[in-house]
Amino acid sequence: MTRVGNFLINFIFTVFVSLQGFSQQKYWVLFKDKELNTKAAISDKCKENRRALGMQEIQPSDFPVSQKYIAQLSANGIATLNQSKWLNAISSYLTHSQIQYLHTLPFVQEIIPIDSKLIIAKTNANQMANDDLRVDYVMKQVGIEGFLQAGLNGKDITIGVIDAGYYGTSESPALGHLFSEQRILGVRDYINPKKTNHFDERETSSDFHGTEVLTAITGKSSNNKLQFGLATQAKFYLARTDTGGREFRGEEDNWVSAIEWLDSLGVRLVNTSLGYAKGFSNPKEDYKPIQMNGNTSTIAKAAKIATEQKGMIVVVSAGNEGDDRDWRIISTPADVEGVIAVGATNEAGLKMGYSSIGPDFLDYLKPNVSCFSLYGTSLAAPVITGFVACMLQANPRLTNQEVKDYLQKSASLYPFGNNYLGYGVPNAFKALALIQNPNKEPLEVQNHTKTISVHETDHQLEVEVKAGDVVSVFHKKTPFLVLSQDSHKVRNNTILLKRNAQVKHTTVVTRDEVIEVIWL
Structure with a gap:
């Protein structure tokens, strides 16, 4: 058997709970290593996809969970519900005594509770x-x-x-x-x-x-x-x-x-x-x-x-x-x-x-x-x-x-x-x-965009838009984080934006363009 090494560490669940008070509960049992001399559990179609995408055709996570480990657990009354070759783990309902037994096994890396909504x-x-x-x-x-x-x-x-x-x-x-x-x-x-x-x-x-x-x-x-x-x-x-x-x-x-x-x-x-x-x-x-x-x-x-x-x-x-x-x-x-x-x-x-x-x-x-x-x-x-x-x-x-x-x-x-x-x-x-022009963005696919910077001495801004449009507005504290949103039915070819101390960016979305307002 070959050690999988640090590969498994990336999958350890970081939330731990007390085992007290549970007579039987579902758990993941993670193993330390795999038998990598077995056959990878993937189809020819899967291999074909990976070749076409330039990916490694067979990966360590494709090999099945060790059947020797599963058999040993079964012989000791621990039934396997599901197997995960990606996580190198099985799931099982365990009693407190079974958990204590698993902790003594040299091939068991971690035992993780499963109980979520x-x-x-x-x-x-x-x-x-x-x-x-x-x-x-x-x-x-x-x-x-x-x-x-x-x-x-x-x-x-x-x-x-x-x-x-x-x-x-x-x-x-x-x-x-x-x-x-x-x-x-x-x-x-x-x-x-x-x-x-x-x-x-x-x-x-x-x-x-x-x-x-x-x-x-x-x-x-x-x-x-x-x-x-x-x-x-x-x-x-x-x-x-x-x-x-x-x-x-x-x-x-x-x-x-x-x-x-x-x-x-x-x-x-x-x-x-x-x-x-x-x-x-x-x-x-x-x-x-x-x-x-x-x-x-x-x-x-x-x-x-x-x-x-x-x-x-x-x-x-x-x-x-x-x-x-x-x-x-x-x-x-x-x-x-x-x-x-x-x-x-x-x-x-x-x-x-x-x-x-x-x-x-x-x-x-x-x-x-x-x-x-x-x-x-x-x-x-x-x-x-x-x-x-x-x-x-x-x-x-x-x-x-x-x-x-x-x-x-x-x-x-x-x-x-x-x-x-x-x-x-x-x-x-x-x-x-x-898709048809992967090396450049054709003009016909680019959104019509505009950026307007508002000087700190200006307390409001009139944005020109077409009358009759329904305009969506996102008020943001950063370029990405929205504080509030609203929509306007444009009547006089403009909408009025007023400065707000919390708002640093405002995105105005019209039928024809996306306007980013930056409040300096």
Whole structure:
């Protein structure tokens, strides 16, 4: 056996809790080393993807967990629930005496509690069943015409969806094409592995959530006159990793297993409209806002491996805690730098109240982009996933960093992004122009921008805009951190901005340009 060395240290969970008072609880058991002379647990498609992207074809994290270790634990009454080759760990329910036994084993590196709450966006089970013009609005908002004119619809792109259930999928008129054209390639239920009827058997109130997410990625009406998602010709692998109502105890290890499964199949694009925040069974174990730093949670560590080492494109809902004064910020894994975190806008281009904001302690911007959604960021992220599928169809060799860069550069606020909306709403025409001209930014894709510096002796500024426009304004204490937002219906070709001691930057977004005001 070969030592993995410092590789494992990066994945140690930093939040420790007292073991007292728990008779049996779920834990990660991390091992010190691996058997690297075994076969890497990845598919030929996965290897092909990595070769095309210029990545290392086989990586240490691709090798499975040592079966000798698992067998030894099993012989001593410790059953394995999930295995993570990325973390070199298993999850298991452990008693206090079993934990003491594990501490005596020379190949066990760490034992980490798993007990967290997962937040699903609030959605209405009946909203997506109808031909809702508001859903049609978001398609127009992101410039669906750009993809339609180019004949892009996600064809030949495989998408992984990690969610809470797919009840009703087979009966949904908006998803009938997935079955008639056999474009659901596989399903894994990490909650009930023996389950075979994944679409027609309902176990909990949240089992329809993944169905709504699928509809927002790939849905269309049976007569093809209405399109709910951009990737209507994509293929799918589906994973169910959690169960319960709107707020419930999450199984973080299931998510890690699911993302590893999708990578092993060669799936590059993944949507996950789930996020971890606060709500542990013991309040002392809650995540703290400061821990939404892209490095603390186990799910963040797995998402970081997916994006940095495996070349995966992970699209994540930013979270729906924007109105929660005790939280407000994004949940994990939306905090990971490499993922594409998606917020929600209203029709005026402002942040929806519920949409979570980026923390002020990160040195990178979150969320990355945003789009319209009445029903939570859970239904904004799938729109962007469909958008990315069309980008990959246009050029399958795009790296995940190129996808994120082009997505952000095509968006409505670029380059004046903020922690409310990221770089704003992406545009299909602009994204395609960037893909076709990777070495320069054509004039037609550049936002018309202007920077105005206001001298410290001036207490107000009149900004010229077109009468009749609805203008969005973001008042910021730094170039990125928003203090407040508002919108104006322009009547006399100008809006008046007044100096505020706390406001150092103001972004004015009109139909034709983005204006950055700097208060000196």
